[in-house]
Amino acid sequence: MKRPVKRPVKRPPAGxxxxxxxxxxxxxxxxxxxxxxxxxFTLVAFSFNDSKRNxxxxxxxxxxxxxxxxxxxxxxxxxxxxxIALLSTIVSVVLGALAAIALWRFRFPGRTLFEGAMALxxxxxxxxxxxxxxxxxxxxxxxxxxxxxxxxxGAIVISHISFSFPFVAVVVRARLASFNREEEEAARxxxxxxxxxxxxxxxxxxxxxxxxxxxxxxxLSLDDFVITFFTSxxxxxxxxxxxxxxxxxxxxxxxxxxxTLLLLLTxxxxxxxLRFQKPAxxxx
Amino acid sequence: MSHIITVENVSKRFGQVxxxxxxxxxxxxxxxxxxxxxxxxxxxxxxxxxxxxxTPTEGRITLDGKDMAGVPPNRRPVNMVFQSYAVFPHxxxxxxxxxxxxxxxxxxxxxxxxxxxxxxxxxxxxxxxRKPDQLSGGQRQRVALARALAKRPRVLLLDEPLSALDAKxxxxxxxxxxxxxxxxxxxxxxxxxxxxxxxxxxxxxxxMERGRLVQLATPxxxxxFPNSRFVADFIGSVNMIEGxxxxxxxxxxxxxxxxxxxxxxxxxxxxxxxxxxxLALRPEKIELRVRDAGSPAPKMEDSPQGYNSIAGTIxxxxxxxxxxxFEIVLEHLPDKKLRVxxxxxxxxxxxxxxxxxxxxxxxxxxAPAVLAG
Numbered sequence: 001m002k003r004p005v006k007r008p009v010k011r012p013p014a015g016x017x018x019x020x021x022x023x024x025x026x027x028x029x030x031x032x033x034x035x036x037x038x039x040x041f042t043l044v045a046f047s048f049n050d051s052k053r054n055x056x057x058x059x060x061x062x063x064x065x066x067x068x069x070x071x072x073x074x075x076x077x078x079x080x081x082x083x084i085a086l087l088s089t090i091v092s093v094v095l096g097a098l099a100a101i102a103l104w105r106f107r108f109p110g111r112t113l114f115e116g117a118m119a120l121x122x123x124x125x126x127x128x129x130x131x132x133x134x135x136x137x138x139x140x141x142x143x144x145x146x147x148x149x150x151x152x153x154g155a156i157v158i159s160h161i162s163f164s165f166p167f168v169a170v171v172v173r174a175r176l177a178s179f180n181r182e183e184e185e186a187a188r189x190x191x192x193x194x195x196x197x198x199x200x201x202x203x204x205x206x207x208x209x210x211x212x213x214x215x216x217x218x219x220l221s222l223d224d225f226v227i228t229f230f231t232s233x234x235x236x237x238x239x240x241x242x243x244x245x246x247x248x249x250x251x252x253x254x255x256x257x258x259x260t261l262l263l264l265l266t267x268x269x270x271x272x273x274l275r276f277q278k279p280a281x282x283x284x
Numbered sequence: 285m286s287h288i289i290t291v292e293n294v295s296k297r298f299g300q301v302x303x304x305x306x307x308x309x310x311x312x313x314x315x316x317x318x319x320x321x322x323x324x325x326x327x328x329x330x331x332x333x334x335x336x337x338x339t340p341t342e343g344r345i346t347l348d349g350k351d352m353a354g355v356p357p358n359r360r361p362v363n364m365v366f367q368s369y370a371v372f373p374h375x376x377x378x379x380x381x382x383x384x385x386x387x388x389x390x391x392x393x394x395x396x397x398x399x400x401x402x403x404x405x406x407x408x409x410x411x412x413x414r415k416p417d418q419l420s421g422g423q424r425q426r427v428a429l430a431r432a433l434a435k436r437p438r439v440l441l442l443d444e445p446l447s448a449l450d451a452k453x454x455x456x457x458x459x460x461x462x463x464x465x466x467x468x469x470x471x472x473x474x475x476x477x478x479x480x481x482x483x484x485x486x487x488x489x490x491x492m493e494r495g496r497l498v499q500l501a502t503p504x505x506x507x508x509f510p511n512s513r514f515v516a517d518f519i520g521s522v523n524m525i526e527g528x529x530x531x532x533x534x535x536x537x538x539x540x541x542x543x544x545x546x547x548x549x550x551x552x553x554x555x556x557x558x559x560x561x562x563l564a565l566r567p568e569k570i571e572l573r574v575r576d577a578g579s580p581a582p583k584m585e586d587s588p589q590g591y592n593s594i595a596g597t598i599x600x601x602x603x604x605x606x607x608x609x610f611e612i613v614l615e616h617l618p619d620k621k622l623r624v625x626x627x628x629x630x631x632x633x634x635x636x637x638x639x640x641x642x643x644x645x646x647x648x649x650x651a652p653a654v655l656a657g
Contacts, residue, residue: 182370185337186428188357189364190384190435200383204374 040263047256064257074258077242083150084228084238085221088160092217093210095161096168101202103169104176119170121163130230133159137231145233155231156238160221167220168213175209208276215273219266288313288439288471289334294343295495296329303329305495306343311439316465316472318486322518323477326495328443331475335364335441348438358387363432364441367448369424371416377403377427378412384435402430405464422453433468442474446481458484479519483507491515507566513655516564523565523622525652529557538591539563539654543620548591550649562655567609567625569651575642586649593646596622598639610637612645 014021020029047065051058068074103115121129133155137143143155179202187197203210225240232241239262246255289311296304304326311317319327332338333345336357345352352360363384372380378399385395403409406426416424425445432440445461446454462485465472476482482489483503490500491514499511510516513524527541537549539561547563573582581593595615602609610624622645626637637643 180368180370182366182368183372185357186364186366186370186372186431187383187387188337189335189362190431191358191387192383193358193387196387200387201372204372207374 043256044260044263047253047260049253049256052252064253065261068254068257068261071254073237074239074242074246077237077239080153080236081222081239084153084156084160085218087150087153087157088164088221089214089217091157091161092165092168093214096165096213096217097172097206097210099165100169100172100176104173118166121166122170126163126224126226129159129163130227133162133227134230146235152233152236156228156236159227159231160224163224163227164217164220167216168210171213171216172206172209175206179205211276212273215269215276219269219273223262223266286313287311288315288348289473290344290346291330291334292344292346294330294333294340294345296326296333296338297341302326302495304333304340307492307495307497308343309490309497309500311471311473313471314469316462316485316487317474318482318489319473319475319492320479320482320486320489320518321477321492324494325492327475327477327492330492331364331441331443331473334439334473335362336360361438362441363435363437363439364443365425365428365432365445367443367445369428369448371424371427371431373416375416376412377408377414377416377419380416380427381412381431381434384431388435398434402434405433405468406430422449422457425449425457429464433470437470439471439473442472444476445474446476447478454481461485483519491518493518508653510564510653510655512657513562513564516653516655521567521623523563523567523570525563525565527561527563529553529559529561532557536649537654543614543617543622544592544594546591547652548587548649549652549654550586553654559656562657563652564655565622565647565652567623568607568627570622570624570645570647572610572612572624572626572637573644573646574636575644577642579644582644582646584646584648592649593644594622596643596645598637598641598643601634601637601639603634608634608637612643615642 019025046057048060048062049057050061050063099118103111103118137155137159146152147154183201183205184197187201188194192200223240224238225244228238229241229244232238237245239258243255243258243262246252246258287310291307291309294304294307295302307326307330319330321327329338333340334347334352336352336355336359339353347361372383375383381399381402382395385398390398399412400409403412406429408423408426408430411419411423416427419427425448442461446457449457458481461472465485474482474486483506486503488500488502489506491498491506493514499506499515501509506515506519510519516522517524525541525543525547527539527544527547529537530540530546531538532553534552535550537551537553539547539549539553541547541563544563544565553561575595581590581595583589584592596612597615598610599613599621600611605628607625607627610626611621612624614620614622624645626633628634
């Protein structure tokens with residue numbers, strides 16, 4: 001009786017698009033991840049370091065988190081940041097969505113110019129925006145000092161709106177491209193007013209982009225440093241500005257702990273934003 | 285019967301281009317009316333003016349005797365089935381159908397009753413809780429139909445209702461739409477570029493060309509009595525032959541052509557003798573006979589000997605099962621072809637009429653439509 005010949009199991013050769021099965025690309029991918037994540041990993045790791053200095057690993061502790069979470073001024077700054085982010089997000093979403101709808105729906109003279117001008121804050125260097133805001137609030141709209149919280153945050157909220165609403169507009173505009181206008185006409189035909197058609201048909205279609213845009217605006221505002229630095233006063237310290245001032249004295253693991261918490265929040269929001277954007281992309 | 289819609293001298297211009305050019309027509313209550321024409325002829329613009337999505341540049345549209353000028357789409361007693369169906373993707377089938385009733389402020393109970401009635405009507409019973417993406421294209425169209433019909437409109441507008449369906453389903457939906465219209469008794473106005481669709485379903489068709497209404501007639505009149513070369517050519521297929529009127533008497537006329545020789549017509553043409561005319565001869569109205577060497581031309585009983593028969597040779601056959609389409613080269617003009625359709629009456633017809641077979645083609649004196657322009 002013949003024994004069946006055993007052939008070595010061979011993997012099929014890599015297909016034309018299976019880049020990741022070729023070793024140079026795998027190496028490249030590894031390098032990308034290393035550059036992206038080693039610094040962050042270091043930040044997170046040293047937030048657990050049982051040492052006043054950030055240089056040598058001494059042992060594991062959660063003390064710095066405790067310290068960060070009981071630091072009055074850090075918490076105030078964090079509260080400020082969340083409030084600013086929330087307010088500027090709400091306004092940015094409304095403003096951005098309306099701008100996107102107007103640009104999509106209507107033809108008017110200067111439309112292209114308007115569209116270009118609106119996208120400008122996305123490309124203008126942040127430092128320029130920061131200086132511009134500083135001058136604006138010094139000369140054009142001097143924001144009154146010593147207002148009650150949260151009104152003292154007004155200047156920062158306004159400047160955050162001005163750089164985050166174009167992002168919302170861009171995201172919403174992209175989503176609008178996939179809208180079938182016959183759906184809106186169908187709603188009108190079935191008896192809906194313009195406003196009802198907008199509310200019942202267009203807004204539901206835009207929902208994923210509104211949520212994604214909101215989360216984008218929120219995270220942008222939450223960790224903005226440059227523009228905020230130019231518009232904040234002594235009573236209106238935000239979290240990133242506070243972290244910066246802490247670092248100026250010494251880089252203690254408390255800063256690491258605080259940054260890690262912010263990082264965590266940003267990551268969670270980004271993941272949520274992506275989750276909302278995905279189905280939209282698949283559907284079209 | 286009364287006119288439910290009248291269109292009086294309506295024009296619609298977009299800049300310099302007249303999409304609809306001075307169109308007048310009246311649609312009767314209970315009709316299945318088709319607006320037919322090639323793409324860009326203005327039929328969709330006219331439909332959108334009926335729905336209220338476009339306003340006429342000139343002219344007047346009335347619905348139930350009321351002038352529709354300035355009445356927005358949501359205040360018109362008409363509903364539309366859109367070409368893309370425009371089913372709301374985020375709503376269930378039932379919510380889609382109930383949407384128009386909801387914005388009208390109907391109560392929950394009344395709404396539910398009408399939704400289930402509409403679902404039964406389009407045979408989607410039990411699918412109310414589905415989302416549109418769980419439906420096939422045909423089912424989505426039924427949802428769009430049900431949604432429009434649930435509003436109990438005076439007129440249902442349909443924009444290319446069958447164009448997105450596959451061939452088999454299209455044929456089935458033709459019958460279904462026609463019977464649905466019978467069932468609900470609502471006036472249907474349909475836009476289509478597909479002449480088969482219009483002929484099969486409509487009670488009357490308006491043929492449009494470049495913004496103008498060229499003929500308004502029943503399907504059979506459009507086919508058998510076209511009023512222009514455009515209509516004859518657009519509806520079905522036709523052999524268009526140019527000729528000159530050489531005899532014109534009360535009950536006979538002779539048109540001289542280079543392709544068909546002298547064509548005998550059994551009625552007066554009442555044209556100016558000598559003028560250029562066109563004969564529109566439908567392919568199925570030409571009879572084929574096998575032509576043996578030396579056999580005389582067959583005599584048609586209603587034409588004098590020597591008329592309305594011509595010799596040719598089969599050049600090409602498109603076998604369609606139920607019938608065959610022949611392209612036949614004329615004996616005396618080898619660069620001219622006639623198209624002939626012949627039903628396959630027996631199962632060995634193809635053997636008698638094979639490629640290369642010499643044939644006689646003959647037609648009755650009443651077969652060609654005589655056209656002046």
